[in-house]
Amino acid sequence: MKTTDTPPTGNALIPGPREPRSTGAAKTAARTENGGEGKVLNVFSHGVLIIWAIMVVMPLLWAVMTSFKSDKAIFTSPWSLPDSLRFENWSRAWSQAHMSDYFLNTILVVGGSLVGTLLLGSMAAYVLARFEFPGNRFLYFLFIGGMSFPVILALVPLFYVMQSMALLNTMHGLILVYIAYSLPFTVFFLTAFFRTLPTSVAEAAFIDGASHTRTFFQVMLPMARPGLISVGIFNFLGQWNQYLLPTVLNTEQDQKVLSQGLVQLAVSQGYKGDWSGLFAGLVMAMLPVLAAYIIFQRQVVAGLTAGAVK
Amino acid sequence: MQHGKYRFIVGFLAVPLALYALFVVWPFIQSIYYSLTNWSGLSPEFEFIGFDNYTRMFQDEVFWKSLQHSLTFAVVLPLISVGFALFLAFMLNVGGRRRKGAAIAGVRGSAFYKIVYFFPQVLSIAIVALLFQFAYNPNSGAINSVLKAVGLGSIQPQWLGDPNLALICVMAVLVWSTVGFFVVLFSAGMASIPRDFYEAALLDGASRFTTFFRITLPLLWDTVQSGWIYMGILALGAESFAVVQIMTVGPNGGGPDYSTIVLPLYVYQKAFRDGQAAYATTIGVALLLVTLAFAAVVMKLGRRERLEF
Numbered sequence: 337m338k339t340t341d342t343p344p345t346g347n348a349l350i351p352g353p354r355e356p357r358s359t360g361a362a363k364t365a366a367r368t369e370n371g372g373e374g375k376v377l378n379v380f381s382h383g384v385l386i387i388w389a390i391m392v393v394m395p396l397l398w399a400v401m402t403s404f405k406s407d408k409a410i411f412t413s414p415w416s417l418p419d420s421l422r423f424e425n426w427s428r429a430w431s432q433a434h435m436s437d438y439f440l441n442t443i444l445v446v447g448g449s450l451v452g453t454l455l456l457g458s459m460a461a462y463v464l465a466r467f468e469f470p471g472n473r474f475l476y477f478l479f480i481g482g483m484s485f486p487v488i489l490a491l492v493p494l495f496y497v498m499q500s501m502a503l504l505n506t507m508h509g510l511i512l513v514y515i516a517y518s519l520p521f522t523v524f525f526l527t528a529f530f531r532t533l534p535t536s537v538a539e540a541a542f543i544d545g546a547s548h549t550r551t552f553f554q555v556m557l558p559m560a561r562p563g564l565i566s567v568g569i570f571n572f573l574g575q576w577n578q579y580l581l582p583t584v585l586n587t588e589q590d591q592k593v594l595s596q597g598l599v600q601l602a603v604s605q606g607y608k609g610d611w612s613g614l615f616a617g618l619v620m621a622m623l624p625v626l627a628a629y630i631i632f633q634r635q636v637v638a639g640l641t642a643g644a645v646k
Numbered sequence: 647m648q649h650g651k652y653r654f655i656v657g658f659l660a661v662p663l664a665l666y667a668l669f670v671v672w673p674f675i676q677s678i679y680y681s682l683t684n685w686s687g688l689s690p691e692f693e694f695i696g697f698d699n700y701t702r703m704f705q706d707e708v709f710w711k712s713l714q715h716s717l718t719f720a721v722v723l724p725l726i727s728v729g730f731a732l733f734l735a736f737m738l739n740v741g742g743r744r745r746k747g748a749a750i751a752g753v754r755g756s757a758f759y760k761i762v763y764f765f766p767q768v769l770s771i772a773i774v775a776l777l778f779q780f781a782y783n784p785n786s787g788a789i790n791s792v793l794k795a796v797g798l799g800s801i802q803p804q805w806l807g808d809p810n811l812a813l814i815c816v817m818a819v820l821v822w823s824t825v826g827f828f829v830v831l832f833s834a835g836m837a838s839i840p841r842d843f844y845e846a847a848l849l850d851g852a853s854r855f856t857t858f859f860r861i862t863l864p865l866l867w868d869t870v871q872s873g874w875i876y877m878g879i880l881a882l883g884a885e886s887f888a889v890v891q892i893m894t895v896g897p898n899g900g901g902p903d904y905s906t907i908v909l910p911l912y913v914y915q916k917a918f919r920d921g922q923a924a925y926a927t928t929i930g931v932a933l934l935l936v937t938l939a940f941a942a943v944v945m946k947l948g949r950r951e952r953l954e955f
Contacts, residue, residue: 381738512669
């Protein structure tokens, strides 16, 4: 682009009356030449893109609108704007429909399992990436093999394993299961990440007398921060949105997490006819994740797509 | 670096490995063993019965139905989701008005589109399923009232209540929730294709469609293939379970007359509703085989010479 612009500016030093006009004409000619195909395609592509954007956003907006309506309005005019903002739907969902409990449970479970996943995952990944020992390859493939297996197959025996260890329907049990099922991807991702880090820093720390453990926690983990953030976001969303595992392993009413709590709510509110409360609950569950996504947009996208690209 | 090396390795691997072995590897091994027994799951006693569960499975009509639906998911969903996402990503990144001197240009606002398209990806599939369950409601749902509003009031399908439509409705939700992820994934891939290639093609007078099929697609092939497998595994596994279980009617989901039953849901029903744990693991083993076969087929069909650039 720069090279085509240079001659005119160079020529400008030598006064030539016809020079500027001819380049101007050439430019307009070039514009009309590819303008035809470009314009049609441009209009078309914008059209398709906008339609899909509307299709993505409309259901979400519809849910937000509905959460402020009265139950009657929900049935009679699904698309009209709410006549007033009924915040009582929200407070009803928060307190009476146990949304506050579901939120608290989810925060506890995801908080515990996220820390555990990152700690245990990075420990295993570091050892697998940096140390040679018999069985290294085997363990690595054992870990990453878990990524392509259907979880539901393991869930039937797992239910009874948990039952016999008195972990069924407990939060710490659910945390341990979340960690175990997050390990395959975490180990896979972090092993690749630790391999890209320079070895010299760790060696220097080691020569200075740091133990392996200390080298790991004080030198390697801080260096691996970008990788930990990516895989942390990936696991956070996966665990926050988890539905299958808690549905099978955590059926106690007061232990339920958000996604299964909402489904339960849909069934019970269906009997009571409190649709507005249910929609308020739905929106309540959607908003924090969407807000967090919009704020940390770049990191979230990097974290979620990192797995599939490699 | 030899000092205390093995002690360190064992110390660091012990806890993650124990957790993984106990909660993931061991149940998988057990489930294959259980599929050869008559264990109900309710009592601790069971006998080894060989392949009886498998012969039973081959005669089970509901199993064949759920297998058929799961296979449909695995074939159709990646085709639609990945195909449509490729189209959108190409529009976003190459479909823009050509500016002076630039061979290719993204449309204006492409960053905005990418943010919006990605929304469904961060939501729980359970929430998405609930939302669409209401949108599909034949009497007061969002979709039928839109039809009414645009003068198509005579067309008011039962959607999820209609055995012929229910499966398509479910698939549409899965497409809705996954397309954005692939758009962003493919956009990232397209951004790494060197611009000179497009410029060279443009100089040679290639149209944008030629450019897409001769340059973009071949260079993006690895990403497309892994996206394909990823989507197939989703469609066979937990996502389809959640969507079908939550959205479709019937005692435990599965639609009118099992019209939407899928393999993971059937496993769940057999194990936790009917008390037939052993038979459930048999169906689970079938699901495992289908998943592995799917991945193998896509790898085989998709094998091409790797292009370095």
